[in-house]
Amino acid sequence: MTRDQVASRIAADPQRPWLSVAKGWRSGLLIACVSVGVAATLRALLQNVGHFHYLPLLPAVMVVALMADRRAAAVAVALCVAADLVLTRSEQADAIVQAVVFVVVAAVVAELCRRFAEAVEALRDARDAVDLVQSPREQGPKDQPHGVWRLNAMGEMAAILAHELNQPLSAAAVYLHAGRRDAALAGPMGDSVTRSLDLAKTQILRAGDIIRHMRERISTGDHAIRPERASSLVEEMAPVFAMIGRDAGVTIRFDIDGEDDHVMADRIQIQQAVSNLVRNAVDAVNGRAEPLVLIVGRSIGPEAYEFRVEDNGPGISQDRIGQIFRPMATSKTGGMGLGLSVTRSIVESHGATLKIDRSTLGGAVFAFRLPRVTEAETAC
Ligand code: ADP
Numbered sequence: 001m002t003r004d005q006v007a008s009r010i011a012a013d014p015q016r017p018w019l020s021v022a023k024g025w026r027s028g029l030l031i032a033c034v035s036v037g038v039a040a041t042l043r044a045l046l047q048n049v050g051h052f053h054y055l056p057l058l059p060a061v062m063v064v065a066l067m068a069d070r071r072a073a074a075v076a077v078a079l080c081v082a083a084d085l086v087l088t089r090s091e092q093a094d095a096i097v098q099a100v101v102f103v104v105v106a107a108v109v110a111e112l113c114r115r116f117a118e119a120v121e122a123l124r125d126a127r128d129a130v131d132l133v134q135s136p137r138e139q140g141p142k143d144q145p146h147g148v149w150r151l152n153a154m155g156e157m158a159a160i161l162a163h164e165l166n167q168p169l170s171a172a173a174v175y176l177h178a179g180r181r182d183a184a185l186a187g188p189m190g191d192s193v194t195r196s197l198d199l200a201k202t203q204i205l206r207a208g209d210i211i212r213h214m215r216e217r218i219s220t221g222d223h224a225i226r227p228e229r230a231s232s233l234v235e236e237m238a239p240v241f242a243m244i245g246r247d248a249g250v251t252i253r254f255d256i257d258g259e260d261d262h263v264m265a266d267r268i269q270i271q272q273a274v275s276n277l278v279r280n281a282v283d284a285v286n287g288r289a290e291p292l293v294l295i296v297g298r299s300i301g302p303e304a305y306e307f308r309v310e311d312n313g314p315g316i317s318q319d320r321i322g323q324i325f326r327p328m329a330t331s332k333t334g335g336m337g338l339g340l341s342v343t344r345s346i347v348e349s350h351g352a353t354l355k356i357d358r359s360t361l362g363g364a365v366f367a368f369r370l371p372r373v374t375e376a377e378t379a380c
Helices: 003-012 027-047 055-067 070-087 092-131 151-185 187-220 232-235 238-248 267-284 318-324 337-347 374-378
Strands: 142-143 147-149 226-229 253-258 262-265 292-300 302-311 355-360 364-371
Touching: 003 318, 027 055, 027 070, 027 187, 055 092, 055 302, 070 355, 092 147, 142 267, 187 267, 232 253, 232 262, 232 267, 232 292, 232 302, 232 364, 238 253, 238 267, 262 364, 262 374, 267 292, 267 302, 267 337
Parallel strands: 253 292
Antiparallel strands: 142 147, 226 262, 292 302, 302 364, 355 364
């Protein structure tokens, strides 16, 4: 969700009506003038009916206290007194007594309104903070055309991340709210700090949205599986692989069967999976005399098309195979240990299995098979 979307969501939120509309001193002043102006007009009209004095002016002070800050409310009280003195022709002593009583009553009422507005804002911030990373609803398993998607390792990771990040993000939102209140006390000088704090809060909301979307996307298996040419899918990545190979001093070779290579695949996801495997292979051959990575694509009978990524690195011993798919399991400094768990999730969401073996090149081979479709089926 973009910053604008967050802003419009906040604006459209029925529980976020009119409190704290005036963020700056000038708009507070404007609200005070308009509110008292309207109330004074009403008061002048009511004068024909009876002596109401300050009563019709009190709502103006309440509106200002709710919508703006205390200084604006104080200005509103002063304007009310001035308006009453102009409109009422009472005895001087009487007018002073009435003005004093009004100032005291208005100050108490304004303070109560301010507290109410602050309490509502604090509640709203707390709700935003709690909403930050909560999943809107737990999504159940969903059938896919080529297999059943489950909340897999990556989904669990996202769920753990969402849960763990909820607390610091919520705390940050509360601290920002407190900082904003302090900055407001600094008057016009605090305006730019307030703006920066508002922007920071928007970014925190964005972080929560990103995590929530990631979790939703993974748990619903929201992807687009359609007929694709396996060869074009890999060829499109060739410039990227060439660059990776050049940077690492590794030869990356292609052996892709381009005949009868129509497969059912989510193009972006399969490209991500192959790319993860190639990056791992490139890391694995680091330090070899003639580092080599081979990307193979083969039709395996009428049913399947196999992708293989092989290397001449050290390979993976049987006892390590169970560990390397665990999220965060890495043997690299600076490694995240997520590549293989994501890759396996992608492959399994296509109804396939990611297999590991020893390559004839000497290192590891990672392979998976996608369901093939005929050219005629592709046209349907
Ligand atoms: P990362 O690359 O961040 O470590 P991965 O999940 O992609 O995370 O890989 C986990 C571990 O699996 C790697 O740290 C490495 O030890 C091992 N591994 C992955 N691919 C290979 C390979 N081709 N050859 C040898 N080891 C590999």
